[in-house]
Amino acid sequence: MGDEDWEAEIITPHLSSYVPVLEKDFNLCETKGGSFNRTVCARLHMVRGTDGLDHVILPRGSSAGFNFLNKDAGESNKRESASTMGGFGVGKGFGNRGFPNNKLEEGDSSGFWREPNNFGEDAQARSRGFSRRGGFQDGNDSEALAPPRRGGRGGFRGCRGGFGLGSPNSECEQDEGTPRTGGLFGSRRSAFSGPGNGDIYQSRGGSGRGGYKGLNEEVITGSAKNSWKSGTEGAESDDTQEFQGPKVTYVPPAPPEDEDSIFAHYQTGINFDKYDSILVEVSGHDVPPAILTFEEANLCQTLNNNIAKAGYTKLTPVQKYSIPIILAGRDLMACAQTGSGKTAAFLLPILAHMMRDGITASRFRELQEPECIIVAPTRELINQIYLEARKFSFGTCVRAVVIYGGTQFGHSVRQITQGCNVLCATPGRLMDVIGKEKIGLRQVRYLVLDEADRMLDMGFGPEMKKLISCPGMPSKEQRQTLMFSATFPEEIQRMAGEFLKLNYLFVAVGQVGGACTDVQQTVLQVGQYSKREKLVETLRNTGDERAMVFVETKKKADFIATFLCQEKISTTSIHGDREQREREQALGDFRCGKCPVLVATSVAARGLDIENVQHVINFDLPSTIDEYVHRIGRTGRCGNTGRAVSFFDPESDRHLAQPLVKVLSDAQQDVPAWLEEIAFSTYVPGFSGSSRESVFTSVDTRKNFRGKSTLSTAGFSSSQIPNPADDESWD
Numbered sequence: 001m002g003d004e005d006w007e008a009e010i011i012t013p014h015l016s017s018y019v020p021v022l023e024k025d026f027n028l029c030e031t032k033g034g035s036f037n038r039t040v041c042a043r044l045h046m047v048r049g050t051d052g053l054d055h056v057i058l059p060r061g062s063s064a065g066f067n068f069l070n071k072d073a074g075e076s077n078k079r080e081s082a083s084t085m086g087g088f089g090v091g092k093g094f095g096n097r098g099f100p101n102n103k104l105e106e107g108d109s110s111g112f113w114r115e116p117n118n119f120g121e122d123a124q125a126r127s128r129g130f131s132r133r134g135g136f137q138d139g140n141d142s143e144a145l146a147p148p149r150r151g152g153r154g155g156f157r158g159c160r161g162g163f164g165l166g167s168p169n170s171e172c173e174q175d176e177g178t179p180r181t182g183g184l185f186g187s188r189r190s191a192f193s194g195p196g197n198g199d200i201y202q203s204r205g206g207s208g209r210g211g212y213k214g215l216n217e218e219v220i221t222g223s224a225k226n227s228w229k230s231g232t233e234g235a236e237s238d239d240t241q242e243f244q245g246p247k248v249t250y251v252p253p254a255p256p257e258d259e260d261s262i263f264a265h266y267q268t269g270i271n272f273d274k275y276d277s278i279l280v281e282v283s284g285h286d287v288p289p290a291i292l293t294f295e296e297a298n299l300c301q302t303l304n305n306n307i308a309k310a311g312y313t314k315l316t317p318v319q320k321y322s323i324p325i326i327l328a329g330r331d332l333m334a335c336a337q338t339g340s341g342k343t344a345a346f347l348l349p350i351l352a353h354m355m356r357d358g359i360t361a362s363r364f365r366e367l368q369e370p371e372c373i374i375v376a377p378t379r380e381l382i383n384q385i386y387l388e389a390r391k392f393s394f395g396t397c398v399r400a401v402v403i404y405g406g407t408q409f410g411h412s413v414r415q416i417t418q419g420c421n422v423l424c425a426t427p428g429r430l431m432d433v434i435g436k437e438k439i440g441l442r443q444v445r446y447l448v449l450d451e452a453d454r455m456l457d458m459g460f461g462p463e464m465k466k467l468i469s470c471p472g473m474p475s476k477e478q479r480q481t482l483m484f485s486a487t488f489p490e491e492i493q494r495m496a497g498e499f500l501k502l503n504y505l506f507v508a509v510g511q512v513g514g515a516c517t518d519v520q521q522t523v524l525q526v527g528q529y530s531k532r533e534k535l536v537e538t539l540r541n542t543g544d545e546r547a548m549v550f551v552e553t554k555k556k557a558d559f560i561a562t563f564l565c566q567e568k569i570s571t572t573s574i575h576g577d578r579e580q581r582e583r584e585q586a587l588g589d590f591r592c593g594k595c596p597v598l599v600a601t602s603v604a605a606r607g608l609d610i611e612n613v614q615h616v617i618n619f620d621l622p623s624t625i626d627e628y629v630h631r632i633g634r635t636g637r638c639g640n641t642g643r644a645v646s647f648f649d650p651e652s653d654r655h656l657a658q659p660l661v662k663v664l665s666d667a668q669q670d671v672p673a674w675l676e677e678i679a680f681s682t683y684v685p686g687f688s689g690s691s692r693e694s695v696f697t698s699v700d701t702r703k704n705f706r707g708k709s710t711l712s713t714a715g716f717s718s719s720q721i722p723n724p725a726d727d728e729s730w731d
């Protein structure tokens with residue numbers, strides 16, 4: 001495979017659905033030279049991937065309109081290419097099959113559950129042939145039953161609107177990883193425009209995407225004027241009808257109800273016991289003593305049964321410290337390495353409290369008032385948290401509910417109205433249901449921000465601030481606020497003070513922001529044009545073992561996944577431009593091993609807990625070291641070992657050299673000499689190369705702020721910082 005292969009562009013394969021032959025002439029809308037209306041005739045070559053789907057290869061020299069990775073394309077071409085992506089003029093017509101309902105959706109397999117997926121004939125039959133887009137794998141052709149959401153990707157697709165932070169050309173080029181700039185062709189919404197009717201396809205109508213969208217996925221749909229109200233009262237209603245997208249109809253399948261599926265889990269790994277030797281720091285006042293066993297937590301019998309059925313026999317360090325802290329009613333910011341059990345660390349004590357307080361089963365009501373709200377940045381992650389909540393609350397009267405974007409709003413409402421004690425939600429959908437007065441906040445006793453640094457950064461932070469100032473939301477003194485992540489940049493810690501009581505405790509397990517030591521990290525110097533070759537070589541070596549391949553943009557995810565299919569490597573992809581159904585299907589195919597390779601953007605970087613992911617490959621390194629830590633944390637979980645290989649392109653990744661050297665050495669990994677040299681040559685004192693001030697905060701920032709360093713780091717010891725009551729200046 002040589003450089004020349006770059007010139008054979010792989011078209012987003014949705015078109016394959018409509019081209020039953022392997023070679024066919026098409027009229028292409030050519031964008032070269034900035035014109036949208038010239039057409040040229042080009043010969044498209046169809047290839048059949050290992051997924052059984054056909055993919056379109058555009059021969060060399062063909063329309064630049066498809067050259068989304070064309071290294072020669074000029075900026076204007078790039079923009080136009082993106083905006084006309086898939087620009088065969090197929091538009092809506094190809095996107096829909098116009099079935100009146102979406103009944104078939106109900107039975108679709110989902111990517112969330114651990115039980116083996118049912119890829120029966122029927123499902124396969126549906127998944128072949130008419131996948132609307134994105135199509136290396138995708139399934140589920142009930143997609144085609146849904147109304148179009150993008151005005152058809154084949155048609156004119158405008159750029160994204162949003163929060164004007166990107167570079168002038170970024171919006172059409174960049175995907176996750178960069179806040180959106182204003183849309184070139186008229187965004188559907190302005191920044192923080194109204195969350196609107198959750199049924200409306202959020203910002204993804206034919207004219208592109210508006211609203212602020214953060215690094216990962218959930219579209220922020222905050223309302224204008226800082227209103228917490230959504231729907232018709234928000235700026236959403238200001239959208240002109242022509243830009244109103246069709247309704248989102250996807251109804252995710254219900255997870256299996258049988259006990260075996262609910263408690264399905266994977267084995268802890270050989271290094272699980274090594275967790276005991278990790279140093280833990282707890283800072284703050286009156287720290288409750290850590291517990292060493294589940295018994296010491298004094299949980300109720302049902303919870304203990306559920307813990308046993310989940311296969312938990314021993315606490316992880318973050319659980320040893322966090323459980324008693326939460327049981328004592330304290331606010332908490334906890335930072336522990338990826339895959340070390342943070343989810344149970346907050347769920348178990350919350351559920352224990354609820355049981356202790358004699359929570360009553362919530363009944364059908366139009367307005368539900370949950371006692372606990374858990375938010376997380378991505379749909380797949382929040383669903384995973386929900387499944388954990390459902391597992392641990394099994395046999396109790398606590399009802400957990402999950403709601404997230406990309407699904408039918410009515411479905412979310414139906415889930416809620418049946419009763420809701422623990423609400424697991426992505427921020428956009430949460431604000432929608434609050435705005436629609438389906439959720440009241442008066443009873444909230446626990447507010448959990450998982451991936452808290454992400455939830456408080458500039459992507460989601462404003463939304464979270466709105467949440468805590470919503471009418472009815474108990475003040476921080478009246479609720480318990482809990483924040484968990486594997487990374488906690490300093491500035492985010494400071495911001496978190498607004499959410500937490502003054503005397504919150506800070507738990508740091510190991511090095512804050514450090515990589516999981518069970519992941520063997522390798523960094524290879526690979527130039528941009530050699531990456532594909534290296535990827536294939538790497539994946540040939542990994543064989544059938546599961547691998548996640550991270551790339552920086554959504555388009556590249558499509559491109560690389562299609563390319564791998566051509567190489568006969570069974571691959572699927574997940575990214576924010578895929579419909580929710582497709583995302584879930586992709587995750588399901590990956591989980592069950594049907595597609596052992598998942599190409600992903602940062603949407604899959606955080607939190608996802610997938611069994612047997614042995615490899616993470618950073619085809620593109622992320623822009624920040626924190627993101628790197630989260631990405632490689634998809635492997636080496638819960639005491640299991642894993643491997644991460646990163647392609648370091650000296651042209652574009654120099655800024656990461658310094659923090660990467662630190663992450664590698666802190667995790668006792670080999671640091672290549674060439675990387676050290678680059679790090680040295682780019683060394684800037686006090687500059688980490690990431691978006692934050694220093695590579696690691698390593699401590700509770702309250703201490704830094706005071707200019708005192710009082711933490712001790714020794715096993716079970718906890719340390720003290722001056723009582724906030726004595727000196728409130730830090731908050």
Ligand SMILES: Nc1ncnc2c1ncn2[C@@H]1O[C@H](COP(=O)(O)OP(=O)(O)OP(=O)(O)O)[C@@H](O)[C@H]1O
Nearest residue numbers: 312314315316338339340341342343486607609638
């Ligand atoms: N005490 C325990 N015993 C056995 N397995 C556990 C225990 N605690 C958690 N696990 C399992 O370990 C896996 C990782 O847990 P979890 O997803 O909560 O990690 P995390 O710390 O939140 O990771 P991330 O930072 O990536 O979000 C899950 O499969 C979970 O069920």
